[in-house]
Amino acid sequence: xxxxxxxxxxxxxxxxxxxxxxxxxxxxxxxxxxxxxxITPQTEIVERFAEYVANGNVQTEFVAVESEHSAxxxxxxxxxxGGRVMTCTSSQGLALMHEVLFIASGNRLPIVMPMxxxxxxxxxxxxxxxxxxxxxxxxxxxxxxxxxxxEIYDTTIMAVRIAEHPEVQLPVMVCFDGFxxxxxxxxxxxxxxxxxxxxxxxxxxxxxxxxxxxxxxxGALVLPPFFFEHKLAMTRALExxxxxxxxxxxxxxxxxxxxxxxxxxxxxxxxxxxVVALSGIGGTAQWTAMQLREQGLKVGVVRPRVYRPFPAAQxxxxxxxxxxVAVVEKASAPGASGAPVFQDLxxxxxxxxxxxxxxxxxxxxxGRDTSSVQYTEVFKRLLGIAKGEPVGPVxxxxxxxx
Amino acid sequence: MSDIFEVKGGTLPKASELPLGGxxxxxxxxxxxxxxxxxxxxxxxxxxxxxxxxLCWLHCPDDSIxxxxxxxxxxxxxxxxxxxxCGQECNSKPVKAMNMAQGxxxxxxxxxxxxxx
Numbered sequence: 001x002x003x004x005x006x007x008x009x010x011x012x013x014x015x016x017x018x019x020x021x022x023x024x025x026x027x028x029x030x031x032x033x034x035x036x037x038x039i040t041p042q043t044e045i046v047e048r049f050a051e052y053v054a055n056g057n058v059q060t061e062f063v064a065v066e067s068e069h070s071a072x073x074x075x076x077x078x079x080x081x082g083g084r085v086m087t088c089t090s091s092q093g094l095a096l097m098h099e100v101l102f103i104a105s106g107n108r109l110p111i112v113m114p115m116x117x118x119x120x121x122x123x124x125x126x127x128x129x130x131x132x133x134x135x136x137x138x139x140x141x142x143x144x145x146x147x148x149x150x151e152i153y154d155t156t157i158m159a160v161r162i163a164e165h166p167e168v169q170l171p172v173m174v175c176f177d178g179f180x181x182x183x184x185x186x187x188x189x190x191x192x193x194x195x196x197x198x199x200x201x202x203x204x205x206x207x208x209x210x211x212x213x214x215x216x217x218x219g220a221l222v223l224p225p226f227f228f229e230h231k232l233a234m235t236r237a238l239e240x241x242x243x244x245x246x247x248x249x250x251x252x253x254x255x256x257x258x259x260x261x262x263x264x265x266x267x268x269x270x271x272x273x274x275v276v277a278l279s280g281i282g283g284t285a286q287w288t289a290m291q292l293r294e295q296g297l298k299v300g301v302v303r304p305r306v307y308r309p310f311p312a313a314q315x316x317x318x319x320x321x322x323x324x325v326a327v328v329e330k331a332s333a334p335g336a337s338g339a340p341v342f343q344d345l346x347x348x349x350x351x352x353x354x355x356x357x358x359x360x361x362x363x364x365x366x367g368r369d370t371s372s373v374q375y376t377e378v379f380k381r382l383l384g385i386a387k388g389e390p391v392g393p394v395x396x397x398x399x400x401x402x
Numbered sequence: 403m404s405d406i407f408e409v410k411g412g413t414l415p416k417a418s419e420l421p422l423g424g425x426x427x428x429x430x431x432x433x434x435x436x437x438x439x440x441x442x443x444x445x446x447x448x449x450x451x452x453x454x455x456x457l458c459w460l461h462c463p464d465d466s467i468x469x470x471x472x473x474x475x476x477x478x479x480x481x482x483x484x485x486x487x488c489g490q491e492c493n494s495k496p497v498k499a500m501n502m503a504q505g506x507x508x509x510x511x512x513x514x515x516x517x518x519x
Contacts, residue, residue, distance in 0.1 A: 108423030169422060206422055217426035225414060230424045232417040 019044035035074035082208030110163035127367020128178030271300025273382035441484030441506030
C-alpha cells in the first residue's frame with residue numbers, strides 16, 4: 001500500500017481478507033449485475049457478495065451461472081445492455097472464460113473483474129501464481145496488480161471509473177495473489193458507501209442495445225476491410241488508458257488520502273540495482289530491500305501496479321539509472337526467451353544507451369513462498385553484476401530442485 | 403446507406419472513425435452487403451406451382467424472397483446465400499414451387515430471379 005499523504009478524515013477501519021476487500025468494494029459499488037461462478041481461491045468473494053444480495057445490501061441482479069464461460073457471457077450481455085456489471089474468477093475459471101475475454105474487450109464492454117491469481121492445472125494445484133492472468137495478457141483487458149487488501153479495495157473501486165472512462169471503454173482485471181493475499185486478514189480503511197457511490201457515479205454507457213430510440217447491432221460480422229481498424233482502435237484505447245488510470249488514481253487519492261501511483265517504488269532515488277516484481281512478492285522484495293539498505297547497500301524495488309497496458313515509459317524512467325535489474329515473476333513463459341514481465345521490460349529498455357544488465361527469475365510457482373533470504377541472494381547477485389562480475393544465466397528458477 | 407459502409411472521398415474510414423466495438427449504429431443496412439456470391443446452389447422458382455402460402459418468405463434468413471401484393475414474384479439474387487431453406491419448407495403439391503439446383507449462378511432462362519441492388 002502506498003503511504004498516505006495526509007489523512008483526509010477518520011473512516012471505518014476493518015479487518016478484511018483480500019477476497020473480503022474485493023467483495024466489500026463490490027457491495028459499495030452496487031453494480032447493476034454480477035454473474036459469477038465460485039472457484040478457489042476466489043470463492044469468498046462470490047459467497048460474501050451473494051450474502052449482500054440476499055440481505056438486501058445491494059440492488060444487484062445476481063446471476064447464478066453454471067460456468068465461468070457463462071458468467072462472462074452474461075456480463076457481456078449485461079454490459080451491452082448498458083449496465084454496470086462485474087464478475088470475479090481464478091485460474092481454471094479464467095481459462096474457461098478465455099474465449100469470452102476477447103469478446104468483452106473487442107466489443108468494448110467495461111466489465112470489472114477481481115481476478116485471484118492461482119496457477120493452472122496440470123498438475124492440479126489451488127495455490128497462487130500468475131500463470132492464469134499472464135496466459136490472458138493479450139486479451140486487451142486492463143490488468144492491475146494489487147499487493148494487499150487495502151490496495152484491492154481501492155483498486156476495485158477505481159477500476160469501475162477506469163473501465164467506463166470515455167476514452168477507455170475496456171474491461172479491467174483486478175489481480176491479486178491467491179491465498180497469500182486473498183485469504184490474509186489485513187487492516188483496511190473503507191470509504192463510506194455514499195462516497196463510493198459518488199465517486200463511481202451513475203453509469204453512462206457508450207453502448208446500449210436496449211435503447212429503442214437508437215437501435216444498434218452488437219457482435220456483427222466484421223470482415224477484412226474493417227476488422228484490422230477495429231482491433232487498432234481497441235489497441236490504441238488500451239495504450240492510452242494509462243492516462244485514465246493516472247487521472248482516476250489522482251482523484252481517488254484526493255478522496256481517500258492514499259496515493260495511487262502507476263509504479264510503487266522503494267529506494268529508487270539512489271539505487272544501483274533493482275528488483276521488479278508484481279503484487280504480493282513485490283512486498284517481500286521491498287521488505288528485503290529495507291533490511292539491505294540498513295546495511296548500506298543501495299538496492300531498490302519497483303512494483304508495477306499496472307501490467308496491461310505495460311507502463312513502459314514509467315518503467316524506463318524508474319530504472320534507467322541502475323546498473324542491473326532482476327525481474328522476479330510468479331509465472332513462467334515456457335519456451336520463451338523470458339517470463340512475461342521480463343519480455344515486456346527488455347523491449348521497453350532496449351532503446352536505452354547505456355542500459356542496465358537484466359536478469360530474470362521465476363519463483364513461487366504453485367504457491368511456493370519466496371523468502372527474504374532468496375531475495376537477498378538476488379540482490380547480492382545484482383550488486384556483483386553492478387561491480388562487473390559476469391551476468392551468468394539470464395533465466396533462473398528460485399528454489400526449484402533441478 | 404449506413405455511415406460505416408459509406409466510402410468517404412474514395413477511402414475507407416480510419417480506425418478512429420469507426421463506431422465503438424464494431425457496433426452497427428443504424429438498422430436496415432444488410433441490403434448494402436451483397437452475399438449472393440456465397441451461393442453454391444440456387445433456388446428455382448416455379449410460378450405455376452406456387453400457392454402463395456409464403457412459407458419460403460417466412461423462413462428465408464436473408465429476406466431474399468421477393469413479394470408483390472402478397473405473392474412470390476422472385477428471388478433477390480444479390481443476397482440469397484443458397485441455403486436451401488425455402489426449398490425445404492416449400493409445401494405446394496403435387497409439385498414443389500421452390501426447388502434447389504446445383505451451382506450458384508442463375509441461368510438467363512431462370513427469369514424469376516431478380517436483382518434489387
